[in-house]
Amino acid sequence: MLKRFDMSRIYYRAIVQWDVARPANALMLADGWGWFTSVEALRRGAAPEVISTSDIPMQAHEALIAPRTLMPGPRPQIMGIVNTTPDSFSDGGLHAVAVDAIAGGMAMAQAGADILDIGGESTRPGAQTVDPAEEVARTVPVIAGLRAAGFDGPISIDTRKADVARAALAAGANLINDVSGFTFDPALASVAVENKVPVCVMHGPVDPATMHIDPRYDDVLLDVYDFLEARIDALEAQGIARESIIVDPGIGFGKTLEHNLALLARLSLFHSLGVPVLLGASRKRFIGTIGKVEAPRDRMAGSIAVALAGIAQGVQIVRVHDVAETAQAIALMRASVAGN
Structure with missing residues (x-):
């Protein structure tokens, strides 16, 4: 059965700017660091149209400017990737021992x-599902060890499974990051509700083993947006407040190079969902393809470039392997734009 789309629906994407010369009528995006005076109106099957912020509906206006209370502050947040797996695409085995x-x-x-984002199951293309008990054994000692070592910031458990999330939260994690958008395990949302923790909802296939095989979309940008919007609605219905939800468009998950670039070019559309946006593109294959770098570990420069491009579109969180280098790049980007 062919999926039916609302061809008349209009989506509003803030055209984000950082310039020090901000017009008096500019709106601050999500009470953050970017501002905008125009938006791009998007429709399926029609050419984009640039319009003034004064011409958008009040609901769209409020979603774009509302503070993101889950991730407040004047700067983007850095999520460091700690893969406890032997077979992750970039750093498999580096952190396999607790x-x-x-x-x-x-x-x-x-x-x-x-x-810190702790994962015990590789989600690289072709990866096989890991038994929950093995995933717990890989991640829980690390989470407990980080807390014992004095890390008091948010710890995210990167899992699709309720049993793994439950054990991770008991060990000290306080955020659930699901690459399937809470579609793999029907019980996972209940774990978040019971433990009153925020969640990150990613657009990704249920099965990483086959996600790379001929992915197709009607309109990748709007299809991903619709998926995330539907998942937010579903999670709200199960008792998770919108204020506790982060979205991730899932760069590199079931998407071609062209799909990834289409999402990155208009990434600021996802602010219209009214929740924080996470970008996880670090060391992905498309960076190596465009940058002509084969080994994932050698894709740092390209990864930082993509992260900064996302931040320029107002992304509140970047998920990265190369934390120190990314932090330095963000600091210099912000200082250069601010002029001090």
């Missing part, structure tokens, strides 16, 4: 990571 993962996480925190 003591190494704890040391790596603490080093990231000292280098500028605001959040």
Whole structure:
């Protein structure tokens, strides 16, 4: 059955600017660091149209300017990636032993990571599902060890499974990050509700093992937006407040290079959902393809470039492998734009 789309619906994307010369009529995006005076009106099957902020509906206006209370502050947050797996696409095996993962996480925190994201199941293309007990064994000692070592910032458990999330939260995690957008395990949302923790909802396929095989979309930007909007509505219906939800468009998950670039070019559309936006593009294949770099570990420069491009569109969180270098780049970008 073909999916039916609302061809008449209009989506509003803030055209974000950072310039020090801000007009009096400019609106601040999500009470953050970017401002805008125009938006791009998007429709399926029609050419985009640039219009004034004075011409958008009040609901769209409020979603774009409302503060993101979950991620407040005048600067983007850095989420450091700690993969406790032997087979992750970029750093498989680097943190497979708990003591190494704890040391790596603490080093990231000292280098500028605001959040640490702990994962025990690889979601690279072709990866196989890991047994929940094995995933718990990989992640829980690391989370407990980070807390024992003194890390008091947010710790995210990167999992699709309720049993893993429950064990991770008991060990000290306080954010659930699900690459399937809470579609893999129907019980996972209940774990978040029971423990009163925020969640990150990513646009991604249920099965990473096959996500790379001929992915297709009607309009990748609007399809991803509709998916995330529907998942927010579903999670709200299950008892998770919108103020406790982060969205991630899922760069590199079930998407071609062209799909990834289409999402990045208009990333600020996702602010219209009224929640914080996370960008996780670090070391992804498309960076290596465009930058002509084969090994994922050599894609740092390209990863930082994409992260800064996302921040220029108002992204509140960047999920990265190279924390110190990203923190330095963000500091210089902000100082250069602010003029001091």
